Each structure stands twice: as C-alpha cells, then as structure tokens.
Amino acid sequence: MKTYKIAAIPADGIGPEVIAAGLQALEALARRDGGFELDVTEFDWGSERYKRTGALMPEDGKEQLKNFDAIFFGAVGAPDVPDHVTLWGLRLPICQGFDQYANVRPTRILPGITSPLAGVGPDDLDWVIVRENSEGEYSGVGGRAHRGQAEEVATEVSIFTRVGVERIMRYAFKLAQSRPRKFLTVVTKSNAQRHGMVMWDEIAAEVAKDFPDVTWDKMLVDAMTVRMVKDPASLDTIVATNLHADILSDLAGALAGSLGVAPTGNIDPERRNPSMFEPIHGSAFDITGKGIANPVATFWTASQMLEHLGEMDAAKRLMRAVDKVCSDGVLTPDVGGTATTKDVTEAVCQAIRGENI
Ligand code: NAD
Ligand code: MN
Numbered sequence: 001m002k003t004y005k006i007a008a009i010p011a012d013g014i015g016p017e018v019i020a021a022g023l024q025a026l027e028a029l030a031r032r033d034g035g036f037e038l039d040v041t042e043f044d045w046g047s048e049r050y051k052r053t054g055a056l057m058p059e060d061g062k063e064q065l066k067n068f069d070a071i072f073f074g075a076v077g078a079p080d081v082p083d084h085v086t087l088w089g090l091r092l093p094i095c096q097g098f099d100q101y102a103n104v105r106p107t108r109i110l111p112g113i114t115s116p117l118a119g120v121g122p123d124d125l126d127w128v129i130v131r132e133n134s135e136g137e138y139s140g141v142g143g144r145a146h147r148g149q150a151e152e153v154a155t156e157v158s159i160f161t162r163v164g165v166e167r168i169m170r171y172a173f174k175l176a177q178s179r180p181r182k183f184l185t186v187v188t189k190s191n192a193q194r195h196g197m198v199m200w201d202e203i204a205a206e207v208a209k210d211f212p213d214v215t216w217d218k219m220l221v222d223a224m225t226v227r228m229v230k231d232p233a234s235l236d237t238i239v240a241t242n243l244h245a246d247i248l249s250d251l252a253g254a255l256a257g258s259l260g261v262a263p264t265g266n267i268d269p270e271r272r273n274p275s276m277f278e279p280i281h282g283s284a285f286d287i288t289g290k291g292i293a294n295p296v297a298t299f300w301t302a303s304q305m306l307e308h309l310g311e312m313d314a315a316k317r318l319m320r321a322v323d324k325v326c327s328d329g330v331l332t333p334d335v336g337g338t339a340t341t342k343d344v345t346e347a348v349c350q351a352i353r354g355e356n357i
Contacts, residue, residue, distance in 0.1 A: 098275075258294060318348075
C-alpha cells in the first residue's frame with residue numbers, strides 16, 4: 001500500500017478549522033479506498049509562532065518540508081501582524097522556495113450553490129485559472145527612499161523572464177488541451193504595460209504554434225473582469241500574471257458563490273519539490289472560532305492534492321461527495337445555508353463512506 005507523507009500547515013484564523021475538516025475527509029477516503037495511507041505531520045507555523053519567536057517558520061523550514069509528498073496549507077494572516085509580514089514570512093517562501101510556479105485555480109458553480117449572476121448555473125461557468133506563481137508583480141523587488149518624508153519614492157518592480165513566462169504559458173496550453181473545449185484565454189495589460197506584458201503576448205503566440213488543436217484568444221485584464229461577469233460561458237482555461245490572476249480568481253470565487261468554495265494548487269509541474277494545496281481564502285477573522293467556515297474549498301483542494309499524488313479515483317470520489325452534499329443543501333452561511341463546518345464535514349465523510357459515491 002502507498003503511504004503519502006503530508007505536511008499540514010493549518011496556520012491562522014479559520015485555517016486550523018478547515019484543515020481539520022479536510023484531513024477528516026482525506027482519512028475517510030483512505031479508509032474507504034484502502035489503496036493508500038496518509039502519514040500527516042502537523043506544523044505549528046504561523047502568526048502565533050511569529051509573535052512568540054519573531055519568525056513564522058523556522059530558518060530550516062524548507063529543509064523540513066522538502067521530503068514530503070505534498071503540503072496541505074490553511075491560511076495565514078492575523079489582525080495584529082502586518083499582512084506583508086505574514087505573506088512573505090510563510091506562504092511566499094514556500095511557493096517561491098519550491099518553485100511552485102503554476103498556481104491552478106479551478107472554478108465552477110457547484111450544484112445547490114447559487115451564483116450572484118442571475119440565470120448563471122453550473123453549465124455556464126466552468127473555468128480553470130492558471131496563475132503565474134514565481135515572478136511578475138510579486139518578485140519582491142523594490143524599495144523605499146526617503147521613508148516618511150514628503151519626497152518619499154517607492155518602487156515595486158515587476159519582473160518577467162522569458163523562461164518564467166514560457167513555462168507557465170506551456171502549462172496553460174497543455175491544461176487547456178486536456179479539457180473538452182480546448183480553449184485558452186491569455187490575459188495581460190499589454191496596452192499600458194508595454195514591456196513585460198508585450199513579451200507575454202509574443203510568447204503566447206509562439207507557444208500556441210505547438211498546440212494547434214487549442215483555440216486561444218487575448219484579453220486585457222480590465223475588460224476580462226467584464227467578460228467574466230457578462231459572458232462567463234465564453235471562457236474555459238485562463239492564464240494570467242501573478243497579480244492579475246490573484247485578483248481575477250477572487251472574482252471567480254465570488255461568481256461561483258463564495259470565496260469559501262474556491263481551491264488552489266501551487267504546483268511544481270516538474271515534481272522536483274513538494275507542491276502545496278490550499279483554499280484561496282484567507283484567515284477570515286470575522287468568522288474565526290464560530291464553527292461556520294465553509295470547508296468546501298479545502299475539500300476541493302484536497303481533491304487537487306490527491307490528483308497530483310496520482311490517486312485519481314479518490315480525488316473524483318471526494319468531488320462527487322462534495323457535489324452531493326451541496327446539492328442536498330448542506331451549506332454554510334456564506335453560501336446561504338445554516339449548516340456548520342462540522343455538519344458539512346460529517347455529511348461529506350458520510351457520503352464518502354456511502355455505496356454510490
Ligand atoms: P478572507 O479570505 O480571509 O475573507 C474575506 C471574506 O470572505 C470574509 O468576510 C470571510 O468571512 C469570507 N470567507 C473567507 N473564507 C471563508 C470560508 N471558508 N467560509 C466562509 N466565509 C469565508 O480575506 P481578508 O479578510 O481580506 O483577509 C484576512 C486575512 O487573511 C488577512 O490577514 C490576509 O492577509 C489573509 N489572507 C491570507 C491568504 C492566504 O493565506 N493564502 C489569502 C488571502 C488573505
Ligand atoms: Mn489572493
């Protein structure tokens with residue numbers, strides 16, 4: 001039997017609540033399938049550790065993670081720690097340190113969940129957003145001069161490399177090719193940003209030649225937000241920069257009903273390093289400890305993790321269980337229901353154990 005070593009980093013806010021739910025569902029799947037086991041190690045990294053020790057993760061954190069098969073991550077961020085400290089202290093060092101350059105964000109409207117878009121149902125919105133996850137606007141390059149003075153200047157430099165853009169473009173075309181519609185939309189802002197973004201457009205056209213069966217088009221990111229709202233059925237696979245896709249995928253999550261159902265995989269396609277799976281949402285201080293965090297995003301990302309590990313049957317079974325529970329109306333308040341995290345988790349585990357799932 002295969003045993004997968006999973007590093008769980010629940011971190012802050014509702015992170016521990018949804019990761020506990022996700023682990024319960026994974027355990028139910030492992031037991032039901034009998035084909036694999038999970039060996040889970042939990043790490044107490046996050047804002048509490050930062051307040052205690054001055055660092056969100058230990059200095060050798062990457063070393064500690066490198067021999068795991070996958071990382072299962074909750075959310076990071078606390079009301080009394082600046083957001084740039086938490087983000088750059090934990091999530092980004094892992095993503096960038098392990099060169100998880102493809103951030104993959106599937107979005108569809110789950111049965112039983114209502115989109116805020118009138119008349120838009122499950123058949124009208126089924127996207128995968130591919131976010132460049134290693135460079136671009138989040139390269140961390142820049143600085144501040146004359147801090148606090150009237151003449152202060154700050155720079156936030158976007159770095160785009162040919163290697164970085166080409167590999168994400170190739171990943172996106174390949175993913176588009178694997179989906180029934182074989183259709184990719186390349187998002188940039190190449191009218192205003194005339195260097196890196198124009199290079200994106202050029203590289204898209206070059207890579208497209210290797211995928212003659214994929215149809216593709218281009219959008220400017222501002223117009224893209226309109227198209228997502230007005231004509232969601234016209235989109236399928238989408239590729240965009242680190243910043244643009246960050247924003248578009250929050251919108252996508254909201255259009256699919258709630259941030260609480262939006263998953264993401266930070267993937268190293270070459271499998272040199274462990275990949276990391278997490279819900280898109282943050283630590284949601286407003287609902288922390290209330291027992292009402294929606295665990296669906298975490299179930300979905302657990303399914304992405306199983307797929308990455310090669311456990312296709314378990315991955316599909318988990319999503320069938322989630323679909324069933326949502327269509328049965330077992331929903332948390334963010335998607336219009338009255339169920340708790342525990343209710344949804346128990347219903348999903350029960351569905352996993354059921355005969356017909
Ligand atoms: P957020 O995603 O935490 O919350 C936004 C809104 O969505 C809140 O009203 C929240 O209650 C709701 N929400 C989010 N997840 C939910 C779920 N599973 N179930 C039900 N409702 C849910 O974003 P924010 O409020 O902008 O940020 C809070 C903190 O999280 C900040 O410190 C921010 O930096 C951090 N953050 C971390 C990550 C990450 O770890 N990847 C991502 C985004 C934000
Ligand atoms: Mn984000």
